[in-house]
Amino acid sequence: MRMRNLFIRAQADSDVQRAIVFYAEQAGSDLALRFVEGLRRTYSAIAATPDTGSPRWAHDLGISGLRSMRLRGFPWLVFYIALNDRVEILRVLDARSNIPAWMGETPDA
16 A cells, blocks of 8 residues: 655645644643644545545535545544645645635635
């Protein structure tokens, strides 16, 4: 199994930083660290098997090739597109938020 390189777009990195601050402020550093560890595991799973993510949002948003994978233990989704040489992480969003509005901020890949 070939691990693909991940390219984290600036908006995804900003999403992650916002989530870490939220968890640290609302529930403490332990939960923020668990979020980071869950994100690391999710990123590894995406790099190893990008085709396993759900294509649901690709259809809903009209973004060809878009997939998402949930962070285990958290209500967050990682949105990405698998390319031949890499996987681009577009956004990391709370699944309870207005996904279409947030994804509208992402230019088509």
